[in-house]
Amino acid sequence: MTNxxxxxxxxxxxxxxxxxxxxxxxxxxxxxxxxxxxxxxxHLSVPTRFLKSWIQTHxxxxxxSCWQAEMPQVHRVDLTVRTAMRCASPAKxxxxxxxxxxxxxxxxxxxxxxxxxxxxxxxxxxGGSPLDPRLTFGSFVIGRSNTLAHAAARQVAEGRRGDPVxxxxxxxxxxxxxxxxxxxxxxTWAGNSGTERKVLYLTAEKFMYGFVAALKSQTALxxxxxxxxxxxxxxxxxxxLQGKTTQxxxxxxxxxxxxxxxxxxxxxxxxxxxxxxxxERVRSRLAGGLVVEMxxxxxDLRLGILKSRVTAARAHHASFDVPLPVLExxxxxxxxxxxxxxxxxxxxxxxxxxxxxxxxxxxxxxEIRDLVRPQxxxxxxxxxxxxxxxRQYNVSRSDLLSSRRTANVVRPRxxxxxxxxxLTLRSLPEIGRRFGGRDHTTVLHAVRKIEGLVAKxxxxxxxxxxxxxxLQE
Ligand code: ADP
Ligand code: MG
Numbered sequence: 001m002t003n004x005x006x007x008x009x010x011x012x013x014x015x016x017x018x019x020x021x022x023x024x025x026x027x028x029x030x031x032x033x034x035x036x037x038x039x040x041x042x043h044l045s046v047p048t049r050f051l052k053s054w055i056q057t058h059x060x061x062x063x064x065s066c067w068q069a070e071m072p073q074v075h076r077v078d079l080t081v082r083t084a085m086r087c088a089s090p091a092k093x094x095x096x097x098x099x100x101x102x103x104x105x106x107x108x109x110x111x112x113x114x115x116x117x118x119x120x121x122x123x124x125x126x127g128g129s130p131l132d133p134r135l136t137f138g139s140f141v142i143g144r145s146n147t148l149a150h151a152a153a154r155q156v157a158e159g160r161r162g163d164p165v166x167x168x169x170x171x172x173x174x175x176x177x178x179x180x181x182x183x184x185x186x187x188t189w190a191g192n193s194g195t196e197r198k199v200l201y202l203t204a205e206k207f208m209y210g211f212v213a214a215l216k217s218q219t220a221l222x223x224x225x226x227x228x229x230x231x232x233x234x235x236x237x238x239x240x241l242q243g244k245t246t247q248x249x250x251x252x253x254x255x256x257x258x259x260x261x262x263x264x265x266x267x268x269x270x271x272x273x274x275x276x277x278x279x280e281r282v283r284s285r286l287a288g289g290l291v292v293e294m295x296x297x298x299x300d301l302r303l304g305i306l307k308s309r310v311t312a313a314r315a316h317h318a319s320f321d322v323p324l325p326v327l328e329x330x331x332x333x334x335x336x337x338x339x340x341x342x343x344x345x346x347x348x349x350x351x352x353x354x355x356x357x358x359x360x361x362x363x364x365x366x367e368i369r370d371l372v373r374p375q376x377x378x379x380x381x382x383x384x385x386x387x388x389x390x391r392q393y394n395v396s397r398s399d400l401l402s403s404r405r406t407a408n409v410v411r412p413r414x415x416x417x418x419x420x421x422x423l424t425l426r427s428l429p430e431i432g433r434r435f436g437g438r439d440h441t442t443v444l445h446a447v448r449k450i451e452g453l454v455a456k457x458x459x460x461x462x463x464x465x466x467x468x469x470x471l472q473e
Contacts, residue, residue: 001034001036001037005034005037006034008037008070008071009034011070012067012069012070013029015066015070016029016062019062019066020059022383026291027290027291027292028054028055028059031046031047031051032044032055033045033046033082035080037071039073040073040075040076041074041075041076042067042071042074042076042077042078043078043080044078044079044080045079045080045081045082046080046081046082047081047082051166051167052079052080052081054151055079056079063079064076064077119131119189119193123192127202127206127210128188128200128206129201129202129206129236131185131188131189131201132185133189134312136186136189136190137154137157137186137189139182139308140179140182140183140186141304141305141308143297143298143300143301143304144295144298144300145178145295145297145298146178146179146183146294146301148292149174149179149183149293150183152170152172153170153184153186153265156170156191156232156263156265157187157190158190159197159232159263160194160196161196161197164261165261165262165263166290167289167290168261168263169258169264169265169266169286169289169290170263170265170266170289170292171265171266171268171286171287171291171292172267172268172292172293172294173267173268173269173270173271173291173293173294174293174294174295175269175296175337175379176337176339177337177338177340178294178295178296178337178338179294179297180236180267180268181236181237181267183267184265184267185201187199187232187234187265188200188201197231197232198229198230198231198232199231199232199233199234200227200232200233200234201234201236202233202234202235202236203235203236203237203240204235204236204237204238204239204240204241207241207250208240208242208243208246211245211246211249212246224249224252224253227253228253228256228257228260228262230262231262231263232263232264233253233262233263233264233265234264234266235264235265235266235267236266236267237267237268237269238266238267238268238275239268239275241278247279247282251282251285254282254285254286258285264289270379271287271291271293271381272284272286272287272291273287273383273434274381274382276426276427276430296335297335297337299331299332300331302330302331302334302335303327303328303331305341306322306327306331306341306344306345307327309341309342309345310322310327317353320349320352320353321358321359322345322348322359323359323360323361326348326359326360329361329365330344330364334368334371336371340371343371344364344367344368344371347367347368348363348364348367351363351367380423380471381424382420382426382431382434384471385419386400386416388467388470388471389412389415389416389419389467390412392412392463392466392467393411393412393415395408395412400412400413400416400435400436401435401436402436403436413435413446414446415463415464417435417443417447417450418446418447418450418451418464419468419471420434420443422447423472427440428440428444428447450464
């Protein structure tokens with residue numbers, strides 16, 4: 001490929017990145033390569049079928065128009081799957097060819113009621129964390145904020161032993177109560193309801209205690225073997241993984257599973273780069289798969305979740321009914337998270353049972369008063385701060401991270417560190433690390449400096465306010 005083509009390709013990627021945003025770009029386009037350019041068509045490739053079909057259905061126009069901005073004569077973009085793809089290695093005891101195939105072709109997407117008992121029994125025998133039978137794909141409501149995460153989870157759940165692994169690990173992150181556990185357990189139920197694959201769901205705590213207990217009883221080897229004998233490892237709340245030995249073990253397990261083509265699915269309350277206690281290699285391994293964020297639940301989605309909860313409750317309490325205006329009121333007022341939505345329905349149910357009264361708007365208002373919270377503040381990331389500050393002061397993000405000490409980068413850098421300290425929960429050493437590996441005392445100095453200036457310099461204080469507003473909107 002010529003240099004000109006390479007340059008063009010870089011510019012097209014740049015356009016794509018600014019048009020879809022960093023998160024979407026890194027999830028879907030980071031591994032897209034240019035294969036060739038003809039006069040009117042361009043040939044691109046991605047490593048997986050999933051990426052291909054996702055990009056084709058959602059972004060093909062966007063990709064084409066980014067090319068046309070560089071090369072107006074291009075009329076077609078072909079996207080193919082690169083062949084150098086790692087395939088899942090079939091488990092030793094079950095050669096793929098000899099495996100009984102189910103007649104429906106794909107893995108059954110929905111859990112059948114009869115499958116619940118055996119699934120959870122086998123799952124717990126494997127040492128998995130308990131599963132909640134209500135958390136399935138069937139009860140998961142899809143909305144704008146979770147479409148990507150849901151599609152990816154579904155894809156994982158429907159895979160069969162021996163299928164090529166689409167993306168590994170699948171890493172889902174969001175604030176609390178936005179459906180991570182629901183989605184992970186749905187993957188586990190659906191994956192285990194067939195006979196062919198073993199899906200193990202573990203909370204990070206269970207992973208830790210399982211491992212520590214196994215070490216104590218000298219069966220660590222057996223524990224590792226058991227882990228490695230499964231097809232899909234699902235780990236929830238990874239932010240709780242602590243301790244050097246456990247982390248080292250987690251790292252080994254992760255590498256072993258991924259290298260063997262087994263699927264790993266992870267949820268945490270923050271992106272891999274913010275998992276401060278994990279070591280750099282693990283973080284980058286985690287970031288190397290598909291990282292998807294779930295945003296807060298929109299009002300439509302909240303309404304959908306409430307409806308699905310009522311329907312579920314009615315299975316056991318036929319007389320329970322919540323009029324639509326009440327549901328709409330709840331969806332409008334309880335903005336915080338899915339747990340509070342569930343709590344609200346439970347209260348209405350309890351109240352209407354105990355008092356044998358129908359649910360009314362007045363009753364709902366009374367019952368949920370304490371669930372109404374002020375809007376959850378947006379989670380702000382250090383990258384966003386760096387990006388917004390760099391743009392404001394017309395420097396580049398790498399200037400902020402560099403060791404340059406000229407006035408035009410020192411002040412923006414200090415402002416950015418100050419914002420990182422005041423708008424995120426990150427510690428000083430972590431902030432230092434994210435600003436080009438600076439010492440925590442440097443960060444502290446910057447924070448104090450800006451604090452002092454903001455108190456007396458109104459121009460700077462306005463500037464900082466403006467930046468905060470941009471970040472919080
Ligand atoms: P997280 O693990 O992200 O903290 P959970 O998965 O525990 O959140 O979700 C909290 C509650 O909200 C659960 O009752 C869950 O079923 C419900 N919930 C969240 N998102 C959805 C969704 N998209 N569809 C249905 N229920 C949801
Ligand atoms: Mg959870």
